[in-house]
Structure formats: C-alpha cells, structure tokens
Amino acid sequence: MSFLINLALGLLFGVGLLVSGMSDPAKVLNFLDLAGTWDASLAFVMGGAVLVAFVGYRLVLARGEPIAGDRFHLPTRNDIDARILAGPALFGIGWGLGGFCPGPALTALGLGATGTLAFIPAMILGMWAARLLGEGSASPRTV
Template identity: 60%
Template sequence: MHILFGLLSGLVFGIGLVISGMSNPAKVLNFLDVAGTWDPSLAFVMGGASVTTFIGYRLILNRPAPALADVFQMPTAAQIDRPLLVGSALFGIGWGIGGFCPGPAWTALPMMAPGVLVFLPMMLLGLWLGSHLKRQSSGDAAPAAS
C-alpha cells in the first residue's frame, strides 16, 4: 500500500511540475533572468506551493500520526551550518546554470532534450561525489543512508 501511495504522490507531483512549466529549463532560466527576459510566472507557482505547504503542515501535524506510518519523520537539525550553506549554494548554482532542479529534471527526461541528458548524469555524479566526500570527512567507512 505504501508503494502505491508513493507512486501516486510522485505521479501527482510530476504532473504538477510539467503543468507549471518547471520541467522547461527555458521557463526557469527566464524566471532567473531578472535583467533580461524575466518571466515572473514561476513566482506564483512557488508562492502557491509555499501557501499549500504551510496550510498542509498546520492541518496534518495536528493529527496524532500520519495516515500510512506510525510517527511523523521530521528533521531535527535546527542550526545553519557549513554543509547546509554549501549544499544550498551548489543547488542554486546548478539550478541557475542548467535550468533544472532534481524533480523537474526527471520529469523532462522523456523529452530527451540535450540539456536534461547532460544535467541528470552530472546531478547523479554530484550526489555520489557529495556522499563520498561527506563519508571521507566524517571518517565513516559505511555508505551513507539515503
């Protein structure tokens, strides 16, 4: 049952990314180009997502437990540290250069656009390299959990 609901959630998320235009790197890059051909429409997409998330968290976290799990799995880290800042900067740079973030890149894969065919392998390489470097810096020999 968890797999089915995970699949349905991912499908709804992917359809939303395609409908909103976030799987089109030109639309994303035009949103980031405030001095040129600025397209503010993605601000409305992000604003709508933020409002929906804010309301959703307020409603759902009032429940004793999630519908399909025993407990809520919430992040516990509250500090802003170097890994968070570096990761955020790398994410933003990748988004600005490629016009993709991870979710929309996967939804653009069926279009087989040259940009996504370069972006996705490089993203996966970066994820692997990041986890490898994090393991090395912490002295942990075991693979990092995803």
C-alpha cells in the same frame, strides 16, 4: 499500499511540474534573468507551493502520526553550519546554469528534453558525493 500512494503522489507532482512549466529549462532560466527576459510566472508557482506546504504541514503534523508510516521523520538540528550554506548555494548554481532541479529534470528526461542527458548523471554524481561527505552527520528526529 504504500507503493501505490507514492506512485500517485509522484504522478501528481510530475503533472504539476508540466502544467507549471518547471520542466522547461528555458522558462526557468527566464525566471532567473531579472535584467533581461524575466518571466514572473514561476513566482506564482513558488507562492502556491509555499501556501500548500504551509497548510499541509499544519494539518499533517496535527494528526500525531502519518497515514502511510509509523512515525514522522523530522530534522533535529536547527543550527547553521557550512553544509547548510554550501548545499543550497551549489544547488542554486546548478539550477541557474542548467535550468533544472531534480524533479523537473526527471520529468523532462521522460519528455526527451535536451540537456537532461548531461544534467541527470551530474545530479546523481553530486548526490553520491554529498552522501559520502555527509556520512556520520546527525540523523533525523523521530516524533
């Protein structure tokens, strides 16, 4: 049952990426080009995502336990360290250079979009390197 729930949520996420234009690197790069061909439409996508996440987290965490799992896995750390600064900075640089982040890149790969054949292996290599560098760090808190 968990597989079917995850599949349905993944398909919903992919459709949302397609409808919002997030799987089109040109649209993403135009959003980042504030001095040129700025396209503000992705700001509305982000605002909608923040609103849904805000309400969703409030409703889900009020339940006490997840529907499709035995417990919530929440981060235990709340301090700011070099990893918290470097990780998002590298993510943002990659996003700005390639016009992709992981979810839209996988969606665009399925559509045969150019650029994904270089981006996906680089993304996987980066995830592997981050995992190697992060071994031994704090584990998630169980609620």
